[in-house]
Each structure stands twice: as C-alpha cells, then as structure tokens.
Amino acid sequence: MAKPTSLAAQLKRDDEAEKLAQDKEDAEIASRPSIDGKVWVRLMRPHYDSENVLHEIGVTQLDADAVPKSAKLLTKAQVAEAEAETGDDE
Secondary structure, eight states: OOOTHHHHHHHHHHHHHHHHHHHHHHHHHHHSSOOEEEEEEEEEEEETTTOEEOOOOOEEEEETTTTTSSSSSOOHHHHHHHHHHHHHHH
C-alpha cells in the first residue's frame, strides 16, 4: 500500500481535485445560455473553428455542427448524468 505522502498519492489527489473543479465549472457553464447555433464545450485539445480561429484547451463555444470528437459537450442533461455517476461511486 502506498504511503499517503508518496508522489503517486499526491498526483492522484491533485488529479481528483482538478476533476472535481472541472465538473463544478462544467455544471455552471452548462446552465448559461448559448448563442444560437453554438454550444458550450470543454476542449481537450486546441481546435481551429470554421472561421480559422484557434480555441485553446478549456471551455468555449463552438458551432453545434462542428464540435470535435475529443471535446466534452456541456449540456444540462450531460452534466446531470455525470453528477449521478459521481454520486453512485461515493
């Protein structure tokens, strides 16, 4: 069993804290209104949109029909589903 102060344990705690912070931010963003034809997403990689604008990693709005497969779509239904999955694990 790993010591609670080991590097692996610290990295695991940091990853869990970062995921919780992202989930909280995702829930907040999903409740925001979006521009017509656009959706809120969390990009896992930088992405150029159809207007050749670079969107960095993180939360942004993209055209609904041009969301990359690697992006996490932020909708109220998906955020509620993610929260339900998290609740089942605890």
